[in-house]
Amino acid sequence: FSDEEGYIVSMANLVDILRQRGFIDQTTHEHELRDYFEVPRAAGYIGFDPTAPSLHIGHLVPIMALAHMQRAGHRPIALVGGGTGLVGDPSGKTEMRKMLTLEDVERNAAGIKQQLSRFLNFERGGALQLNNAEWLTTLEYIPFLRDIGRHFSVNRMIKAESYKLRLDSEEGLSFIEFNYMVLQAYDFLEL
Numbered sequence: 001f002s003d004e005e006g007y008i009v010s011m012a013n014l015v016d017i018l019r020q021r022g023f024i025d026q027t028t029h030e031h032e033l034r035d036y037f038e039v040p041r042a043a044g045y046i047g048f049d050p051t052a053p054s055l056h057i058g059h060l061v062p063i064m065a066l067a068h069m070q071r072a073g074h075r076p077i078a079l080v081g082g083g084t085g086l087v088g089d090p091s092g093k094t095e096m097r098k099m100l101t102l103e104d105v106e107r108n109a110a111g112i113k114q115q116l117s118r119f120l121n122f123e124r125g126g127a128l129q130l131n132n133a134e135w136l137t138t139l140e141y142i143p144f145l146r147d148i149g150r151h152f153s154v155n156r157m158i159k160a161e162s163y164k165l166r167l168d169s170e171e172g173l174s175f176i177e178f179n180y181m182v183l184q185a186y187d188f189l190e191l
Contacts, residue, residue: 048080
């Protein structure tokens with residue numbers, strides 16, 4: 001059936017739809033996840049790194065997950081990492097990424113939205129594209145460390161696979177990149 005905005009709404013739970021289509025291999029808190037998607041217009045997000053003005057084939061699976069979410073009557077959020085893109089994701093890299101300017105990130109975000117609009121409807125309150133630069137670039141450092149940073153264990157962080165590779169590399173892990181995980185967690189808190 002259709003909701004008040006004309007989106008086709010499936011009676012199946014989004015978790016079932018994604019599992020049937022091979023999008024889910026493992027989950028935690030599955031009962032809570034199912035309950036969450038029983039609520040109409042539940043929101044969910046996937047982050048896209050704006051290091052280039054164009055997406056690549058590796059983005060197709062997360063994009064389709066957002067598209068299925070919208071088709072099931074929920075609100076997908078395409079989160080462009082404008083703030084985290086200024087820091088650089090250390091995951092899977094043996095050296096620090098090239099630092100982008102705010103202008104680079106904004107240009108790349110516009111290109112990403114154009115591509116995503118082929119799969120998602122951003123009109124009439126449908127899908128959202130948000131940029132984490134909106135909240136990350138306005139954080140004050142000392143309050144951020146006191147209010148947010150105190151909840152993170154450095155021991156746990158350095159055990160993460162994304163950091164291990166860099167810590168063992170010749171270049172090592174920069175302080176700015178070390179903060180990437182905390183900034184991603186802040187995105188979750190904000191959203």
